[in-house]
Amino acid sequence: MPTLSQFLFGAVLFGALVAVLGIALAPAWQAWRRRTLARQPFPAAWRRVLARHVPQVRRLPVDLQLQLKQHMQVFIAEKPFIGCNGLVVTEAMRVVVAAQACLLLLGRPGGHFGNLRQVLLYPGAFLVDRVRTEAGGVLRDERQVLSGESWSQGQVVLSWDDVLAGAADPADGRNVVVHEFAHQLDQADGQSNGAPPLPRGMSAARWTRVLQAEFSALQRQLAAGEPNLLGDYAATNPAEFFAVASEVFFEQGPQLAAERPALYAELQAFYGVDPTAW
Structure with missing residues (x-):
């Protein structure tokens, strides 16, 4: 007959195994x-x-x-x-x-x-x-x-x-x-910086290069008083640039593709859809 200490050890071990099994099966469930x-x-x-x-x-x-x-x-x-x-x-x-x-x-x-x-x-x-x-x-x-x-x-x-x-x-x-919700995607890695975790196959270096270039171009346009599709708030910081660009991507896709084709291409790859066809 098992002692009390053996019984308690067995109970703890069984509970741990159940917990581990639950964690392992949670994604499938x-x-x-x-x-x-x-x-x-x-x-x-x-x-x-x-x-x-x-x-x-x-x-x-x-x-x-x-x-x-x-x-x-x-x-x-x-x-x-x-x-x-x-x-x-x-x-x-x-x-x-x-x-x-x-x-x-x-x-x-x-x-x-x-x-x-x-x-x-x-x-x-x-x-x-x-x-x-x-x-x-x-x-x-x-x-x-x-x-x-x-x-x-x-x-x-x-x-x-x-x-x-x-x-x-x-x-x-x-x-x-x-x-x-674009911010939520951006914050998936704990940071809000306009650099969300990218889908497999996307180049982080290209994403950074394109979005930084487009962000800088927008700031220059605003400083020169030139009209643009994204507006002032997108120039606040890279996180807001990504969120505003996402709004425009989903609602004014053809215009964004015409005005900022490189930015549109990165957002199209990120979101996996093409609003120019809607």
Whole structure:
């Protein structure tokens, strides 16, 4: 008969083996669950929400529409939504956010915003208090009014008013959901620097060279007062350049390809889709 110490040792060993087995099987179980979710019939109520609020979906080729809906089903099942400032999050709100966020996943096999833990929705623009370091190391409190924000800890914060406005016009190059979820992709390695982890086969050296050159070219254009497609905010830093360029890529693909072909080519390789064909 085993002693108490032997029994406890055996119990601990068994628990450790179960834990290790669970960790080993978790990816396979998650992949199975996602395939099951993607195969479910797309709810008719969600179709009506898309038809009313997200006209971008109608622009997509039929095969990409199907992929988008499959990604949405997984996204809505996996990502919690939290209402802020009294906002009650509805199913329609989840659908509108998910449809725009999942555009970024269409050409990225296996991508599901793995670091994203929560989506926080405010009724409208929200206030954020920040401390800014000025010249000489002087710290100054600053209050900002924002329509969206992405945190490397796994949260995306959005203004519902701006989510709706961004979805309403799929060709104006401005979409807060695409912008903030581009930041999530950028932050997948813990940094927000305009250099997201690249798909296999892409050259990191070429990505860095092209985006740095395009960022510098934009700054020169703005300094000279020349018109451009990306706008002032894209020149803030490389992270914002990537996020703004992603908005324009998905909403004004043909114009971006004509004005900045090298940048368009890198974004096309990164996202795995070609909006010039939509």
